[in-house]
Amino acid sequence: MAENLWNTNFHFGDWLTPSVSFNFATGxxxxxxxxxxTMDIVPTCFYAYTTQLMAEIAKVLGKQEDEVYYKELDRHIKEAFVKECMDQSGEIKTQLQGVYVLALKMRLVPEDLRKNAVKKLKK
Structure with a gap:
């Protein structure tokens, strides 16, 4: 396990990833x-999203120390995600549409890799 990724012990990922959960032959x-x-990657997406929300909440409440803490944690999560879950072209190691959607929506894909990640999602 890389530090700042939520990918150890048993837990579930996305239980409704269409490209995995639906069998087109049998229905x-x-x-x-x-x-x-998807359990190796989806929890990290939600972990990052939660830290982003916490930073925004702390800002609204005027809790500057908490805002800085959550922004820094979010930065570490993103760095670990890119290092462990993506390649240099912007492809995510878990090649599923749902994973791309979550990673893009939850701002885990850096700006310089977003274009390629979106292209892969469309494909």
Missing amino acids: DVDMVQSAIR
Whole structure:
């Protein structure tokens, strides 16, 4: 486990990732398989999003120390995510649409890699 990633011990990821959970041949939905397949990356996406929200809340409440703390934690999470979960071209190691959507929405993909990540998502 890399520091600042939420990817150890048992937990579920996204239980409704369409490209994993739906079997087009049978019409069955396997939500457990989806949750297991994405458990190494989805929790980190929500961890980063939570730190971003906490920084915004601290700012509104005038808690400058807390705002700085959460912004710094968010920066560390993003750096760890890029180092462990992405390659230099902007591709995410877990090649699933839902993972790309979460990583992009939750601002884990740096500006210089966003264009390529969006292109991969569209593909």
